[in-house]
Amino acid sequence: MIPNALCFGDEFPAAGAPCLVQVEEHGLTVNFASDTTDDQSESVPFSSLTVSAGGLDHDQLVVKWAGQKGERTLYLKNPDVIRAFRQAAPDQLSHSFEQAAERVRQVRHRSRLVWGLVGGVFLATVLGLWFQSDLLVEIAVSRIPVEWEQKLGESAYRDFLSHQEVMKEGPAVAALGEMTQRMTAQIPDSPYKFEVTVVKSDVVNAFALPGGYVVVFTGLMKKAESGEEVAGVLSHELNHVLQRHGLERIVKSLGIMTVAAIVFGNQQGLVGMMKQLGVELFTLKFGREQETEADLTGLQLLQRAKIDPSGMITFFERLSEKDEGRMEWLSTHPMSAARADRLKAELAALPKKSPEPFTFDWKQVQASIGSQTVVVP
């Protein structure tokens, strides 16, 4: 005998007695398997049964009746038996069956509804993050320790520099050192230790990696007509670091899983993800708002460091006018008249400060890094 139901009653174990339920014309026959006594069977007419839904997921049919030895409760799960029971049952039970079925439907419906809601909220969150994610991204970024950012940036930085011709000394390095020093002196609370490296390349570009690692190409220095112009670019890049724009882009491109991981505290997995992503750091493009933010805060930083901020604007303008040449910086920093205008307006609003000139002579610096005429056909 293979049992297909569990029967509960006073003399049965609490886990229920396994039994074989058979549906007959006038009622149910319940056979109890027993090792100790002979097989017992009990026949119950349909008229004395009540049915309802029960069990952990309300997916079992609970049949109750008052037997000779007390109250009996039967838990039926086998769909074939339930179907046979339902077909054979007389009319007075069909109402209870309908109620039980209704209850099961209700529970399933509610569960579907709840999961649907959860799914909907989740989807809305994902979409919300995708389109309006700045706040959450900022929260997530604020939870990433600066040390991680530095490690991440450093590994990418070393990796990059290992393939490049780095200028270790000379007037160009000294000039950039002076600019960096004057600007960082204005941000004493910064957790970042800025490292600015000059790389020999005709590429007109400069970039900043998370953690304070900045690279300026000699191509950009050759294009600049004064130290102030380079300082403008440098200030812009430093502010990308200070505003943690790189991290924001990473978090955004890694998406919701990362945000969730950081906000909810699983930070270990993130390091691995970011390491994997380290190579991608160079291809990260900053968003338009981030560029604007870096422009404005960069302008303010120049002002505080008493470096003539108009250099930033003239350099940007000049870069946007000349379309020839390998203007890498432009590809990641699209120039528009509006951008320059905004900077001019901002500059006009700032209190006038008399700028202090740099100690180096820009023409000499440029001479030290090679010919001044970079004409790329």
Added chain:
Amino acid sequence: MKSEILYPGAFPMVRVDLAAGENIKAESGAMVACSPTIDIESKMEGGFLGALSRKFLTGEKFFFQTLRASRGPGEALLAPTVPGEIVILELDGVNEYMVQKDGFLAGADTIVIESKMQGLSRGLLGGEGFFILKISGKGTLVLNSFGAIHKIELKPDQEYIVDNSHLVAWSSTTSYNIEKATSGWVASFTSGEGFVCRFRGPGLVYIQSRNPGSFGAWIRQFIPVSE
């Protein structure tokens, strides 16, 4: 498969006697010692996707061990990771148990282990997570607990309230609701209970006498912090 609990109490082991050709499944890493006639295989119960879902959803191990008496009869000693009692249940093919993810130690090859998703409130507040193991079939099932195992027997419609982190296993004929321990939200948490499960019979509920989460929090204060 014959099994016997050795050293009942906090640090028990199970000795399982296997006839030639017989095999059992056990939690990965549960084997302590065995006869040379027994081969240990790792097996992804329920196929790759089943194992994957079990690993990620219930936090259970990806692989179960299969101990196979392939070269003649033999015995194996099995033990859980945490100190605590072991209980042996006989499944008769009709009984089904829901087992929280750390509760499974071993079982006969004939039992069926599935990951099952719980409802939202149970998953969120029940303390076992969204996924639990549903164990059915016919054969021996060995569960382990943190602390002692206590069996609660519920008659039809009899109710009992259990702190959610003390649950080990419960039969599928029971049902439960998650409730606050006391009527007020604040009192519910200051009483140290938070959420409780109100079980309704008939069926069995196995609970453990210690709460792993609280124990972890307690022991953390003694772990020296680096730096």
